[in-house]
Structure formats: C-alpha cells, structure tokens
Amino acid sequence: MLTQLECDVLCIGAGGGGIVAAVTAAERGARVIVLSKRPYGSGNTRIAGGLVLLPNISPEDSPEALMRDMVVAGEFLNNQALVETFCERAPHAAELMEQFGVIFSRKRSGTLAPLPVPLAGHGFPRTLTIYSEGVPIGTALRGAASRVGVQVLDETIAVRLIGDGANVAGAIALRWLTGEMVMIRAKQTILATGGLGWLYYPHTSNSRAMTGDGYVLALRAGAELVDMEQQQFIPFALTHPEPMVGIVCGEPAIAGPYGRLLDAKGRQILTRVRMKTRAQVSAAMSLAKEHGIATQHGGMVLDLTPNLKKVLGTKMFEFLKRTFPSMIDAVRRAYGEDAAKGRTPWDVFPTAHYQMGGIKVTPDCRVWGVKNLFAIGEVQGGLHGGNRIGSTSLAELFVFGSLAGNLAAEAASRTGDISVDISTAKETSAHTNSLPGKSGSHKPIFLVRRLQRILWENVGPIRDEGRLTHALEEIQRIREMQSDVCISGRRECNPDWLDAIELDAMLLAGEVIVRSALMRKESRGGHVRLDYTRRDDKAWLKNIVVGMHDDTLALRAEDVPLSRIHLGSKGGANPLRERIQFLILNILPRKAQSKILDARLNLGDDS
Amino acid sequence: MEEPNIIVERYDPALGVCVPASYFVPLKDGITVLQVLLYISETYDTTLAFRYGCRATKCGECAVDVNGRPRLACLTPAREGMTISPLKHLRPIRDIIVDRAPLDERISELRLYVKSSGERPLGALKVPESYERLIGCLECYGCVSSCPQFDWKKREFGGPYVFVRLAQLHLDPRDGEDRRAQARSLGIERCSSCSQCTCVKGIAIRRDAIGTLLGEGKA
Ligand SMILES: Cc1cc2nc3c(=O)[nH]c(=O)nc-3n(C[C@H](O)[C@H](O)[C@H](O)COP(=O)(O)OP(=O)(O)OC[C@H]3O[C@@H](n4cnc5c(N)ncnc54)[C@H](O)[C@@H]3O)c2cc1C
Numbered sequence: 172m173l174t175q176l177e178c179d180v181l182c183i184g185a186g187g188g189g190i191v192a193a194v195t196a197a198e199r200g201a202r203v204i205v206l207s208k209r210p211y212g213s214g215n216t217r218i219a220g221g222l223v224l225l226p227n228i229s230p231e232d233s234p235e236a237l238m239r240d241m242v243v244a245g246e247f248l249n250n251q252a253l254v255e256t257f258c259e260r261a262p263h264a265a266e267l268m269e270q271f272g273v274i275f276s277r278k279r280s281g282t283l284a285p286l287p288v289p290l291a292g293h294g295f296p297r298t299l300t301i302y303s304e305g306v307p308i309g310t311a312l313r314g315a316a317s318r319v320g321v322q323v324l325d326e327t328i329a330v331r332l333i334g335d336g337a338n339v340a341g342a343i344a345l346r347w348l349t350g351e352m353v354m355i356r357a358k359q360t361i362l363a364t365g366g367l368g369w370l371y372y373p374h375t376s377n378s379r380a381m382t383g384d385g386y387v388l389a390l391r392a393g394a395e396l397v398d399m400e401q402q403q404f405i406p407f408a409l410t411h412p413e414p415m416v417g418i419v420c421g422e423p424a425i426a427g428p429y430g431r432l433l434d435a436k437g438r439q440i441l442t443r444v445r446m447k448t449r450a451q452v453s454a455a456m457s458l459a460k461e462h463g464i465a466t467q468h469g470g471m472v473l474d475l476t477p478n479l480k481k482v483l484g485t486k487m488f489e490f491l492k493r494t495f496p497s498m499i500d501a502v503r504r505a506y507g508e509d510a511a512k513g514r515t516p517w518d519v520f521p522t523a524h525y526q527m528g529g530i531k532v533t534p535d536c537r538v539w540g541v542k543n544l545f546a547i548g549e550v551q552g553g554l555h556g557g558n559r560i561g562s563t564s565l566a567e568l569f570v571f572g573s574l575a576g577n578l579a580a581e582a583a584s585r586t587g588d589i590s591v592d593i594s595t596a597k598e599t600s601a602h603t604n605s606l607p608g609k610s611g612s613h614k615p616i617f618l619v620r621r622l623q624r625i626l627w628e629n630v631g632p633i634r635d636e637g638r639l640t641h642a643l644e645e646i647q648r649i650r651e652m653q654s655d656v657c658i659s660g661r662r663e664c665n666p667d668w669l670d671a672i673e674l675d676a677m678l679l680a681g682e683v684i685v686r687s688a689l690m691r692k693e694s695r696g697g698h699v700r701l702d703y704t705r706r707d708d709k710a711w712l713k714n715i716v717v718g719m720h721d722d723t724l725a726l727r728a729e730d731v732p733l734s735r736i737h738l739g740s741k742g743g744a745n746p747l748r749e750r751i752q753f754l755i756l757n758i759l760p761r762k763a764q765s766k767i768l769d770a771r772l773n774l775g776d777d778s
Numbered sequence: 779m780e781e782p783n784i785i786v787e788r789y790d791p792a793l794g795v796c797v798p799a800s801y802f803v804p805l806k807d808g809i810t811v812l813q814v815l816l817y818i819s820e821t822y823d824t825t826l827a828f829r830y831g832c833r834a835t836k837c838g839e840c841a842v843d844v845n846g847r848p849r850l851a852c853l854t855p856a857r858e859g860m861t862i863s864p865l866k867h868l869r870p871i872r873d874i875i876v877d878r879a880p881l882d883e884r885i886s887e888l889r890l891y892v893k894s895s896g897e898r899p900l901g902a903l904k905v906p907e908s909y910e911r912l913i914g915c916l917e918c919y920g921c922v923s924s925c926p927q928f929d930w931k932k933r934e935f936g937g938p939y940v941f942v943r944l945a946q947l948h949l950d951p952r953d954g955e956d957r958r959a960q961a962r963s964l965g966i967e968r969c970s971s972c973s974q975c976t977c978v979k980g981i982a983i984r985r986d987a988i989g990t991l992l993g994e995g996k997a
Contacts, residue, residue, distance in 0.1 A: 269899035314891030412808035
C-alpha cells in the first residue's frame with residue numbers, strides 16, 4: 172500500500188539545514204513535512220564540535236576578508252557568487268542560532284566568549300563555542316520544530332524524488348519502523364540530507380546516516396553535481412583501538428605553537444602545522460605514509476610534548492583542551508590519561524569529515540536545471556571549493572536554511588496544482604516495496620563493507636590513476652552482485668532493507684567521486700594524486716560537473732569564474748605577525764607571559 | 779563453536795515479549811557493546827535491529843540496557859556474560875529498538891523550548907553552571923529506563939527526560955515560563971525521596987535537574 176501525503180514544502184533531512192528551512196517556511200505559513208532517515212535532530216549537526224562562525228569580532232575583519240579566506244583556502248574552486256551571499260549573511264547566523272534556543276559560551280561577566288585565536292585557514296578570530304559542543308543545537312532544532320508545528324516523519328528514508336519532467340514535486344519514502352511506503356507530494360522540495368562520510372567507514376567522523384543519499388536523489392532528478400572529488404579529510408583522527416578508528420581528535424590548531432608532526436622514524440613531516448589548512452596537513456600525512464613509514468597502526472605521530480616546555484604552548488594546550496572536550500575525551504579513552512594531557516604522542520591519521528563537492532546551485536540555493544528544488548547544507552556544492560575552513564558549516568546551515576525556507580514558502584504560495592508522473596512514482600515505490608523477501612547470494616551489508624574498503628583505499632586521502640581505475644572496476648563488480656542480494660522478508664525495522672537502499676545510493680555516489688577524481692589530473696584541496704602532485708592552475712582551474720542521462724554519467728570541466736577573488740590573492744593566517752608576537756612574548760619573564768596569555772585565552776575565567 | 783558469552787534480549791512483536799538469544803563474540807581488548815552488536819549482526823544475523831549513529835558518544839542513538847542499566851553502546855566496554863536489552867519503560871518495537879515517539883511528542887505538548895521574552899541574541903547573559911552541566915543531554919532517552927516510576931503510557935508523570943529538559947529551561951535566563959510549576963504538575967514530588975535515575979553521560983539528574991526544579995539547595 173502506498174500512503175499519500177501532501178504539503179507545500181517538503182524538507183528531506185532533519186539536521187541543521189533541514190530543520191532551519193522547515194521552521195522558517197512554517198513561520199511563513201507553509202504546510203511543511205520533514206523526512207528524517209535517523210531519529211530527527213541527530214545527524215552530523217548534533218555531533219559537531221559546536222564551533223560557529225561569527226565574523227567581524229576583530230575590527231580589521233570584513234566580509235571581503237572572510238571571502239578571501241574561504242576562496243584562498245578553497246584553492247579557488249569555490250562558487251564565488253555563493254560565497255558572496257554567504258559572507259554577507261554570515262554575521263546573522265549566530266544570532267539566528269540563539270533565537271532557535273542555543274546559548275553560546277559566555278564569560279563570567281555575561282559577555283560572549285569567542286575563541287581568541289583563528290582556526291586554521293582563517294585570518295582572524297571568528298569563532299563562537301557552545302557548552303557541550305553540537306549537542307544543544309540538536310536539542311534546539313527539535314524544540315523549534317515542535318514550536319512551529321512542523322510535521323516530522325521520523326526514521327523515514329527518501330528513496331526517489333517524484334515530479335514531472337524537470338519539475339520536482341516531492342518524494343517517495345520508506346517508513347523504516349513500520350515498513351510502509353509513502354508518497355509525499357510537495358509544491359517545493361528542499362534537499363538537506365548532509366554529506367557522505369559513511370562511504371569511508373570506519374575512516375570517518377560522520378554519523379551513520381551519511382551515505383550520500385541526497386547527491387543521488389538530485390542526480391536522478393536531473394540535477395548536476397560539482398567537484399565531487401573534493402572530500403575534506405581532517406588530519407587528526409584516532410587509529411586504534413578498533414571501535415575508535417576514524418574518530419576525530421583535532422584539526423591543525425590542536426598542534427599548538429610547538430607541536431610536531433612526525434613519521435614513525437621520528438622525521439618531521441611538516442613544519443608549523445597549526446598555520447596550515449586541513450587539506451595541506453592531511454595531504455602531507457598521506458604522502459608521508461605513501462613514501463615514508465607509518466606506525467604499526469598505520470598512522471603518523473602528533474607530538475604535543477614540546478608545547479608543555481613553554482608557557483605559550485602549555486597555555487594554548489590548556490585552552491584547546493577546554494575548547495574541544497569531546498576530542499580530548501576520545502584521546503583519553505583510546506590512548507590513556509597521559510596522552511590526553513599531551514604528555515605522550517598521539518597516533519593519528521586523516522579521516523573523512525566533510526564533503527565539499529555537491530549539488531550545483533544558484534546563489535539562492537535553487538538546484539540548477541531542475542524546478543521547485545533547493546539544496547542546502549553539506550549536500551550543496553560550491554561554497555567551500557577544495558577545502559572548508561572550520562566553523563563555517565554550522566553557520567551555513569542557518570544562513571542558507573533560512574534563505575531557502577523563505578524562498579520555498581514564497582514559491583509554494585504561488586505554485587498551483589502539483590503535477591506528478593504517477594506511473595513512474597508508483598513504479599519506484601513498487602520496486603523498493605518488493606525488496607523484502609528477495610532471495611539471492613549476498614547480504615547487502617557485506618557489499619556495503621566491501622565498497623567502503625575499496626573507496627577508502629583507492630579514492631581516499633591518496634589517489635592515482637591505477638587505484639581509481641581499480642575502484643571503478645570494483646564498483647562494477649559490486650553492482651553485479653547487487654542484483655543478486657538477499658533480503659529478509661520482514662517489513663518492520665529491517666536492517667537488510669535499509670542496507671540495500673543505502674548500498675544503491677553509495678554505489679552511485681562512489682562512482683561519481685571516482686570518475687571526478689579520475690578527471691582532475693592535478694592535486695588541489697582535498698584531492699591528492701600521486702601521479703599529478705602539483706596544482707595546475709593553467710589546465711585545472713575548473714569545476715568538474717557531473718550529470719546523468721539515460722542512467723549514464725556525463726562529466727565535463729567548466730572554467731571557474733573568478734568574479735571577486737583572483738588568483739594570487741592571499742588569505743588565512745599571517746605567519747609574520749604571529750612570529751613577531753611569539754618573539755615578543757618569549758622575551759618577557761614567564762610570569763608575565765602567563766598573565767598575558769590567561770587574559771587573552773580567557774583561562775582564568777571558567778566560561 | 780565456542781560457548782555463547784553474550785545474551786541479547788530481542789523483542790518479537792508477534793509474540794509481544796523479548797526472546798533471549800545467545801551468541802559467542804570474541805571480546806578483544808577495548809571492544810564496546812556497539813562493536814558486539816555489529817559483530818553479531820555481521821557474523822550471525824543481519825536482521826538484528828538496533829540503532830547507532832556516530833560511534834563517538836554524541837548522537838545518543840545507541841542507548842540500550844546492559845545488564846539492566848541504561849548505557850550508550852558506543853561508550854560501554856563489553857563484558858563476558860553481559861545481557862543487552864531494549865530500554866525499559868518505553869514501547870519496544872523490534873529486537874532492541876524502542877519507540878521514541880511518545881517522548882518526542884512531549885516536546886510540543888509541554889512546550890519544551892525557550893519561550894523568550896525577546897532578548898537581543900548574543901547580548902550579555904548570565905549562564906548558571908548547572909545549565910552548562912545539563913545542556914549536554916543527548917536526548918537518548920536512556921534515563922527513563924532507570925526510573926522506577928516512568929511508563930510511556932502514563933502521561934501524568936514527566937519522568938527524568940522531561941525533568942532534565944524542564945530544568946534546562948528553568949536555568950535558561952531567557953525562558954519566561956514557570957517550569958517549576960510545570961514540573962510539579964507532572965508529579966516531580968514523587969522524585970523527592972528517590973534517586974534511582976542515571977544518565978549515560980553522567981549528568982547528575984537527581985541533583986542538577988530534579989533538585990533544581992524542587993527548589994532544593996541554593997539553585
Ligand atoms: C564530528 C564532526 C564535527 C564537526 N564540527 C563542526 C564544527 O564545529 N563547526 C562547523 O561549522 N561544522 C562542523 N562540522 C560540519 C557540520 O557539522 C556539518 O557539515 C553540518 O552539520 C551538516 O548539516 P546538514 O544539515 O547539512 O546535515 P546533517 O546534520 O548531517 O543532517 C542530515 C539529515 O539528513 C537525513 N537524511 C540523510 N539521508 C536521508 C534520506 N535519504 N531521507 C531522509 N533523510 C535523510 C539524516 O537523517 C539527517 O537528519 C562537523 C562535522 C562532524 C562530522
């Protein structure tokens with residue numbers, strides 16, 4: 172049986188992007204339905220570090236400076252029109268978050284306590300933190316959804332967008348707890364399904380829901396994906412024990428002023444780690460593993476002990492521990508108390524963290540080439556180019572969530588009847604519905620695990636032609652096995668059924684990543700190729716765009732319009748200024764150093 | 779085959795009861811309850827239904843009972859002979875999955891969101907320390923399993939999850955509703971002589987949430 176529902180605005184995904192859009196649209200009077208594959212309010216938003224962008228804390232900062240930092244760190248692949256919209260609206264993101272119910276960390280005096288130092292890639296301090304990191308964002312989102320009376324279909328998986336030609340008009344979904352299929356007709360649809368880190372399990376910091384569904388839903392509806400080869404591998408994640416592999420324990424800033432990054436033989440891989448972008452550090456570590464010597468756990472060595480010999484280092488580490496409590500906690504559980512105190516080195520390797528590439532959109536989040544469809548949050552492509560700088564994503568959810576929510580509500584009020592090609596919709600639904608009880612030779616979970624291994628080994632932090640070609644062949648092989656899967660017959664809470672649906676999305680998303688990575692014959696951002704180790708601005712200042720026609724992927728390279736920020740622009744940290752500050756500080760007596768740092772890092776204040 | 783060393787109480791909706799199933803899982807060093815569940819599902823039975831999300835103690839999806847106490851599966855070391863079962867006092871759906879909806883619904887019914895009187899966001903705000911301790915609630919619903927009074931069918935009693943949320947709001951300097959009165963109308967006095975509730979993340983529910991709402995101590 173196919174249950175039918177109808178609404179003005181359908182939000183697919185219930186993390187930050189989806190719920191902000193839903194609440195905004197509902198406040199404008201739209202009837203809204205939200206689909207959430209996992210319990211709603213969960214997802215990557217809830218497990219985030221809770222670092223949120225607040226530009227212009229420093230008087231020298233400006234929207235232009237932020238834009239420069241994002242584009243320079245993104246190695247010029249960013250969609251600059253989108254970045255511009257973001258930078259103009261970014262100052263309001265944190266305000267909106269507090270209106271949703273979050274409280275940012277305050278000093279004892281009651282005023283905001285932003286981080287006094289820039290995160291990697293930022294030229295200025297621009298970050299607020301939240302008590303208990305991302306968790307309260309999830310709580311606030313659930314509260315806001317209840318406040319405005321958004322209808323949430325929990326544990327409900329969108330399997331296909333429906334519509335008529337290039338018009339999208341809702342989705343077909345499976346209610347996993349009951350095994351019921353639903354068709355939701357919607358005047359406007361917003362995709363907010365998050366990223367795809369789970370394609371690299373266990374080498375990922377992401378939540379289990381991130382199987383790339385949104386990219387595939389969009390592609391199959393006629394949308395295009397841009398720069399899908401650009402994954403952010405965050406440099407520092409745990410390498411053991413087994414349950415903790417891939418769990419993030421820091422971004423470059425955690426190295427502190429004197430931390431050293433070494434291979435297993437004790438050779439330094441990279442200097443001044445803290446000043447480098449996430450992409451640069453991860454690339455250096457992956458190359459070192461390729462050429463040099465990894466530890467027995469396949470990692471590199473992050474040695475924080477030199478920090479503890481100096482006042483500045485000690486204070487910075489104290490400060491970082493307070494800023495990233497859950498990461499330090501993970502280190503404690505994996506490597507023990509001494510490691511958590513920075514007294515023994517950490518065994519670390521990059522882990523899949525964020526998908527920069529994604530659905531191609533206009534600056535107002537409308538999906539290119541498809542009508543009545545928006546994409547926001549991590550599933551959207553172009554904002555971060557080849558590398559995302561910290562704290563921008565949570566802000567992005569509120570910036571674009573509210574923008575798209577408003578536009579969708581307004582568009583819905585002007586949209587007349589919804590036209591849906593019912594026979595195609597019913598066919599898709601019937602196909603998904605027929606999966607339980609299918610007999611065959613392979614349990615879907617084993618194909619999922621095989622695919623994840625192939626992707627990590629061949630299109631992970633290090634790539635080359637040989638590996639990528641191998642990955643494509645393997646994907647083909649797994650596809651053949653996919654037609655021979657066996658799925659238990661139960662309807663309610665059937666993990667095989669969910670695995671089979673996710674496998675289908677993961678195969679296509681994986682193929683898009685591999686084909687895009689094959690096409691980009693250079694190293695840039697999160698994409699590191701052993702056979703083309705340099706960035707090649709002459710040939711590859713291009714976006715790789717993927718579309719699908721008659722079930723076949725079509726790729727092309729498009730010039731990136733450098734409308735505002737031009738090649739050669741500088742952004743990010745100013746190493747010279749920092750060096751001078753360090754030098755001056757080091758001349759002072761230890762006590763004076765301590766005092767200055769306590770004040771600058773708010774350390775005396777337990778805010 | 780080795781002797782079984784793990785019991786999973788799997789709820790069967792057709793029978794309406796939990797059926798214990800035993801498995802052998804090699805308990806390597808550092809292995810967690812979540813790893814055990816994944817092992818069972820990928821070695822013996824892929825239809826074992828359980829939830830998990832981030833593996834990193836932050837999403838709250840993997841709350842289950844271990845030897846009768848609520849735990850996060852990803853945070854809890856596995857032990858020989860342990861029993862894993864669905865959270866108590868919620869409606870089991872299948873295996874160790876329980877229905878979250880009755881508690882989700884409380885959020886709108888009881889207006890568990892900030893009813894602000896229009897303060898300027900990002901302005902000065904005095905945040906009590908106990909707020910900082912309570913706001914880490916993952917909404918995993920594990921606490922209700924440890925509460926001898928809670929039953930999802932009985933709406934007149936709030937239970938620990940609702941009380942934690944009410945206390946967060948009471949301590950939120952922006953919230954304008956009388957959350958203590960709400961807690962009283964939801965039977966919080968029943969908690970005054972009881973302190974059996976536990977939190978998988980170590981929140982002191984009795985002291986910081988219930989104590990605050992009852993007006994005990996200086997809070
Ligand atoms: C460990 C970690 C720490 C981070 N820390 C920070 C930080 O400190 N600051 C920062 O700015 N960024 C951070 N990020 C990045 C940021 O958290 C994410 O990019 C952002 O939260 C994504 O939000 P979203 O709304 O796009 O997706 P998510 O919050 O991931 O939500 C996606 C939603 O879509 C649903 N969904 C998926 N597929 C389907 C489907 N087929 N049908 C229905 N629903 C579906 C999911 O269930 C979920 O509800 C971090 C990320 C991670 C993983």
